Amino acid sequence: MTIPWIIKYRPRRVEEVVGNEDSKKKFIEWIESWIKGKPTYKAALLYGPAGTGKTSLVEATARTYGYDLVELNASDQRSEAIIKRIVGIAACQGTLTGAITKRIILLDEVDGMSEEDRGGLKAILEVLEKSHQPIVLTANDAWDPKLASLRSVCLMIEFKRLKQWEVVKKLRDICLREGIEADKEVLEFIAKRSEGDLRSAINDLQTVAQGRKKITIDDVKWLPYRNRTEPIFDVLSMIFNAKTISTARRALSLIDMDPDMIFEWIYENAPSQLTDPRDLAIAMENLARADMVRSRVKLFQRWDLLAFATEMMSGGVAVAREATKPKWTPFHFPERIKFLSSIREEREIMESIASKIASRCLTSKRTIISDVIPYILFILRNNPDYGIKLLKSYELTNPEVEFLKRKAEVTAVEAPRKRSRSTRS
């Protein structure tokens, strides 16, 4: 139903391809040499990191100059025979039908070809020599030894990671067209996190912004790092296995991540890493103490205290390990962050309801949610007519009333317990 934005906003024309201007120019000159009938090279090898526009440029060029694009993806079978058949026909058959069809043959991700595809590489070389059509190869790593023979016959065009402002510009375009309000700060954050990979930046933008009118820094702050290196895993592994506090503390400096986010990772993974209950209890207590210091830092602006917080959250977890045997356990992304974002819509409805009641009850939304709504739910469940009239008098909309009714139905009920003794302290 929803189109991925990387497809929806794929560049149609060469000018729309973001960044790498010199590489673009080089590529276009090469295509124009084909158009003039005097190709400088039979093939071009576009190489560089993912999401820097290699495939997009080829697609946009084909469209701009009226070429058909014949594409073979990494996922396709690339045995010698198949390559010869498909590429061979596409590359050589140009004039057979009479009408000249111009084609660009695109072989994506040739560095992904396995050892079994050796014959495939040989086939590519053979086809290259005879080709009457431009052939484009792409690769992330062009310096792979197995591509040596290809390098010598191809025009080599390098693609670099996109600059942050280039990514931001594209993201802003998309936001404009989707009618989404987003601060520069937000887009810069996404761009920075993407490390010059426009595809992942657009994917991230869609993840946080689809169906919303406005996104803020809070929405994107927790975007996970992509799996390219996942440096946080190394950091965590160092902390959970450190023998000394200084090793654990040093681990924190290995990564450019907000300390609060590192805290989330440690706090999330502590139970699975420290399976001995005593170890876990100590680690959690030290994390709780780190958290306490952290809150003081914020409340009293005492930045000098921050060192204690970072030592408690790293060293405090490292020293907790005594009985837990070393064993490799995978790390996982902080569940709390996922959970909060999964219930965001629900929380927004709740906020809206609470704000209607709060202004008339002279208190905060938070107090309404924790101290008033539970009673309203009780009333809704036991005396729905009265409950609904009550809510209507606070000008709740029908969907809001329905929302609370559903909530009243699913709320688990504690078995009634007579107070046999006073439980007050």
Next chain:
Amino acid sequence: MSLSREFELWVEKYRPKTLDEMVNQREIVERLKRFVETKTMPHCLFAGPPGTGKTTAAHCLAHDLFGEGYRENFLELNASDERGIDVIRTTVKNFARSATLTDVPFKILVLDEADNLTADAQQALRRTMEKYTDTCRFILSCNYSNRIIEPIQSRTAIFRFTPLSFEDTYVYLRRICDAEGVELTEDGAQAIYEVAEGDLRKAVNTLQAVASLGKPITADGVYDVVGWVHPKEVAEMMDYALKGEFSKSRSLLRILLYQRGYAGSDIVKRMHSRIFDLDISEKQKIELINYLGEVDFRIAQGADEEVQISAFLARLVLAGRGSS
């Protein structure tokens, strides 16, 4: 404009409108009445637990000073709902700029839950207070006065609100029940007081919930409401921890905090009362109680509710292993 008052929350419907209608916090009310008589007042700090009448007192004071249309000279902001000190500053500026049309030479601005502001924001607030001191009086309310920076404390008259006594609670409940034609039994009132612990908002909400059942207010009815209002997940969460399933336990905590919207301090209170029912040694119970008290304190100090309660759950895991 709205539907009849019949369908209002009773906390709103029966909120005192004038200082005379307030039956609790007598010393405070007396001092506030003198402000009304002399038409002069300092900046104030209202400190005390929830549901003890801080905001209500501010409204009553303004009503008595300015009359029925007091809201023209009165502005209430909630620090936890407003977006940062800049919003507060701009709002204050616009509000304080125009003079009042009454014979009272100042306006009143209430800032609720001021202890939720960071120290920096409080410093900025202090400067704002000084700047507009000719035209505007500030009433700051907070749960914990120790979280208000000293320069503000020293510039305000501090009023300490205390939890309501049974007698005061009873007077309010009786007043409402008479007006609504609801029968209030003695043990019903006692039970409400016991669960509300001097928090009148909680007491009145409980009363209205029990009354919605259409029966007299009895202790059983009150415990029904309490059992329902208090989430079942607290017990489940503790059971998982005792069985050594920490992660499941923590997931339930997240549901309670983020989906059900319960305050961390409420969850602590519920856990506290359940410790006595656990199948562990008395020595372990007292250790858990000791630790839970620490957790409660830290939450009040502004620490992360989930992290702090999780640390307690980890203790429960330990206690559970010791007992099996």
